[in-house]
Amino acid sequence: MLEIKNLHVSVEGKKILKGLNLTVNAGEVHSIMGPNGSGKSTLASVLAGRDGYEVTEGQVLYRGEDLLGMAPEERAHEGVFLAFQYPVEIPGVGSIQFLTAALNAIREHRGLEELDALDALKLFKDKIKALHVSDELLGRSVNEGFSGGEKKKNEIFQMAVLEPTLAVLDETDSGLDIDALRIVAEGVNALRSPERAFLVITHYQRLLSYIVPDFVHVLVNGRIVRSGEKELALHLEEYGYAWAGQRDPTGVGSG
Amino acid sequence: MNTPEIEALAQREYKYGFVTEIEQEFAPPGLSEEIIRFISAKKGEPDWMLEWRLRAYRYWKEQYEAGKEPQWAFLPYGYGPIDYQAISYYAAPKQRPESLDEVDPELLATYEKLGIPLEERKWLAGVAVDAVFDSVSVATTFKAELEKHGIIFCSFSEAVRDHAELVQEYIGSVVPHTDNFFAALNSAVFSDGSFVYVPKGVRCPMELSTYFRINAAQTGQFERTLIIADEGSYVSYMEGCTAPMRDENQLHAAVVELVALDDATIKYSTIQNWYPGDEEGHGGIYNFVTKRGACRGARSKISWTQVETGSAITWKYPSCILQGDNSVGEFYSVALTNLRQQADTGTKMIHIGKNTKSTIVSKGISAGRGQNTYRGMVKIMKGAEHARNYTQCDSLLIGDKCGAHTFPYIEVKNRTAKMEHEASTSKIGEDQMFYCQQRGIGMEDAISLIVAGFCKEVFRELPMEFAVEAQKLLSVSLEGSVG
Ligand SMILES: Nc1ncnc2c1ncn2[C@@H]1O[C@H](COP(=O)(O)OP(=O)(O)OP(=O)(O)O)[C@@H](O)[C@H]1O
Ligand SMILES: [Mg+2]
Numbered sequence: 001m002l003e004i005k006n007l008h009v010s011v012e013g014k015k016i017l018k019g020l021n022l023t024v025n026a027g028e029v030h031s032i033m034g035p036n037g038s039g040k041s042t043l044a045s046v047l048a049g050r051d052g053y054e055v056t057e058g059q060v061l062y063r064g065e066d067l068l069g070m071a072p073e074e075r076a077h078e079g080v081f082l083a084f085q086y087p088v089e090i091p092g093v094g095s096i097q098f099l100t101a102a103l104n105a106i107r108e109h110r111g112l113e114e115l116d117a118l119d120a121l122k123l124f125k126d127k128i129k130a131l132h133v134s135d136e137l138l139g140r141s142v143n144e145g146f147s148g149g150e151k152k153k154n155e156i157f158q159m160a161v162l163e164p165t166l167a168v169l170d171e172t173d174s175g176l177d178i179d180a181l182r183i184v185a186e187g188v189n190a191l192r193s194p195e196r197a198f199l200v201i202t203h204y205q206r207l208l209s210y211i212v213p214d215f216v217h218v219l220v221n222g223r224i225v226r227s228g229e230k231e232l233a234l235h236l237e238e239y240g241y242a243w244a245g246q247r248d249p250t251g252v253g254s255g
Numbered sequence: 256m257n258t259p260e261i262e263a264l265a266q267r268e269y270k271y272g273f274v275t276e277i278e279q280e281f282a283p284p285g286l287s288e289e290i291i292r293f294i295s296a297k298k299g300e301p302d303w304m305l306e307w308r309l310r311a312y313r314y315w316k317e318q319y320e321a322g323k324e325p326q327w328a329f330l331p332y333g334y335g336p337i338d339y340q341a342i343s344y345y346a347a348p349k350q351r352p353e354s355l356d357e358v359d360p361e362l363l364a365t366y367e368k369l370g371i372p373l374e375e376r377k378w379l380a381g382v383a384v385d386a387v388f389d390s391v392s393v394a395t396t397f398k399a400e401l402e403k404h405g406i407i408f409c410s411f412s413e414a415v416r417d418h419a420e421l422v423q424e425y426i427g428s429v430v431p432h433t434d435n436f437f438a439a440l441n442s443a444v445f446s447d448g449s450f451v452y453v454p455k456g457v458r459c460p461m462e463l464s465t466y467f468r469i470n471a472a473q474t475g476q477f478e479r480t481l482i483i484a485d486e487g488s489y490v491s492y493m494e495g496c497t498a499p500m501r502d503e504n505q506l507h508a509a510v511v512e513l514v515a516l517d518d519a520t521i522k523y524s525t526i527q528n529w530y531p532g533d534e535e536g537h538g539g540i541y542n543f544v545t546k547r548g549a550c551r552g553a554r555s556k557i558s559w560t561q562v563e564t565g566s567a568i569t570w571k572y573p574s575c576i577l578q579g580d581n582s583v584g585e586f587y588s589v590a591l592t593n594l595r596q597q598a599d600t601g602t603k604m605i606h607i608g609k610n611t612k613s614t615i616v617s618k619g620i621s622a623g624r625g626q627n628t629y630r631g632m633v634k635i636m637k638g639a640e641h642a643r644n645y646t647q648c649d650s651l652l653i654g655d656k657c658g659a660h661t662f663p664y665i666e667v668k669n670r671t672a673k674m675e676h677e678a679s680t681s682k683i684g685e686d687q688m689f690y691c692q693q694r695g696i697g698m699e700d701a702i703s704l705i706v707a708g709f710c711k712e713v714f715r716e717l718p719m720e721f722a723v724e725a726q727k728l729l730s731v732s733l734e735g736s737v738g
Contacts, residue, residue, distance in 0.1 A: 048693050051685065076695035088690040092708025101704060102694035109695070141708065158694065 034219035079165030185210030311442030414450035517552030536595030539567025592625025
């Protein structure tokens with residue numbers, strides 16, 4: 001589903017990703033771990049198409065097509081979803097209005113009929129209830145004044161509504177209490193299917209005991225220095241990133 | 256045209272009453288006493304009205320000859336000099352297009368986007384419409400309903416004829432002709448406009464809209480409106496409409512006067528969408544408007560809400576004079592400048608009575624090469640014990656060729672006053688845009704959403720129907736501002 005080949009990315013002239021390789025197949029959950037500033041969010045941003053990231057080398061194929069050539073909204077239409085590390089507040093814009101616009105844009109692309117306001121609202125209420133998140137969030141402006149945890153839960157709720165094919169979760173577990181963590185994990189697990197893939201960026205092995213990944217990759221200094229199965233996360237917890245780097249100094253990861 | 260000829264014309268005019276074959280008549284360009292007499296005669300006005308016009312004209316002439324056309328508005332692009340002697344102050348209606356086929360396709364495309372019904376498109380584009388036009392019958396039904404409550408809602412000309420005592424008492428009492436250059440000009444030559452009187456204790460049962468006064472709708476150039484809300488009454492008035500109005504007349508100088516007596520409330524909502532000109536700033540209306548409300552009575556309230564998206568230049572400060580104790584003034588504004596538009600708009604709140612309270616919420620949006628200025632004055636007079644003002648002034652920039660400017664003036668002469676002022680300027684956030692796009696919402700829709708969110712506090716003051724239209728209008732006005 002996703003093939004990242006020798007990806008080099010610079011931000012404002014500074015090299016951040018330095019030859020990253022990663023293959024994710026449909027049905028798989030991959031976790032990416034790595035120290036602060038190693039380039040995890042950069043990878044997520046490049047996949048989603050945020051401005052300001054210069055790809056100097058390499059290629060990204062999504063379902064066989066050149067992902068980097070698509071506008072951000074096209075990627076969303078094609079099923080790419082990013083749960084933001086820092087979800088953005090949009091003052092004055094109602095959550096329902098926002099999500100209805102998003103959903104209908106995606107539905108239109110998929111050749112589905114537009115949902116009217118009433119059906120959309122019903123869908124949102126069902127989805128938010130299934131996640132055990134308070135539907136009070138629906139009545140507010142997008143992320144405005146939400147607590148850190150509410151923002152993260154809201155990302156998962158949006159994911160549940162938009163039903164992506166490839167979901168990238170950037171530290172969705174950071175700053176969550178144990179109940180919220182479970183909500184996030186259940187949200188992901190409910191969507192897991194042979195047609196979908198997940199890229200879960202996290203610092204904590206804790207999340208991975210709820211969302212059990214098929215593969216774990218360690219990103220250090222713009223490269224994947226080590227890949228393994230779920231046990232790798234436990235080793236990392238014990239020995240730290242320096243250890244991961246030492247054991248695979250060539251930085252050629254595989255998945 | 257010399258005087259005897261004009262008088263002869265006027266004579267003939269009297270014979271036929273108000274609505275006659277105006278197509279065949281016109282005033283030559285230029286402004287003079289003769290022209291004022293001609294206009295007044297043409298309308299069959301009584302002497303006092305003519306005298307009033309002439310006084311205004313003489314004042315204007317003095318100002319004009321002394322070179323006192325106001326220059327203080329902040330208009331970075333400036334504008335060409337206005338040749339007042341080249342304007343025709345009483346022109347016969349323009350040749351109307353016979354059908355929509357003769358109308359600018361670009362204009363029609365915009366109507367389509369705004370979802371305006373076909374019959375109304377014709378009217379808006381100035382095509383002669385036949386009598387079966389829906390709104391005509393709607394208007395008639397409305398009129399009957401209003402009469403039942405004793406509410407007067409008619410054209411200004413009719414009011415001069417049928418309600419002279421009211422007009423005489425209140426005209427110029429809020430905006431005297433000496434107020435400013437353009438108010439003087441309007442007072443001298445005003446073409447027509449609306450008149451509203453709501454009797455004591457009556458709550459007007461519907462939104463009054465110029466839209467329903469079709470025959471008076473084509474009087475954009477020198478419009479004059481007077482609304483009087485008698486004790487304990489309530490009225491909500493809507494002016495303008497979202498469809499872009501094209502007008503050959505470049506200069507617009509309207510005057511609006513509102514009077515609220517004890518316990519009366521007037522809510523005045525405007526959507527202004529005159530032709531803004533092209534990307535280089537060619538064409539486009541100069542909109543120099545004087546709008547003011549007097550809260551004369553105790554506990555009276557005047558609330559202005561405006562959505563300004565049109566015109567090449569807007570120069571407009573709907574204001575409130577808070578004379579009555581415990582009276583309330585409000586100003587909610589969205590001003591959008593795109594292309595090469597320039598807007599200098601805001602309000603004045605003059606606190607005179609005790610416990611008077613004012614609220615100002617201004618939202619300026621600049622896109623393209625638009626220049627948007629908020630200019631506001633809050634004045635607390637000596638006797639205004641415990642006056643309060645809250646001002647919030649936000650600017651949103653889209654792109655980097657536009658500008659936002661704010662000039663708040665505050666003058667406080669009473670120590671018990673409480674003033675709050677908040678201001679912000681933000682660029683439309685790249686992260687907000689990206690967030691929307693990541694969810695599948697395209698750039699233009701994302702901008703519309705974010706802008707609508709930014710304007711929410713103002714939109715919610717608009718009558719429901721108007722609010723929906725206003726939101727659509729902003730989206731259309733912003734089209735092509737990204738990329
Ligand atoms: N817009 C930018 N301008 C300058 N430097 C940037 C920019 N965006 C990212 N960087 C830098 O790129 C590096 C990688 O950042 P990134 O956000 O991808 O790290 P991360 O792995 O997600 O870290 P964390 O675990 O702290 O979230 C950092 O050194 C960061 O400062
Ligand atoms: Mg990060």
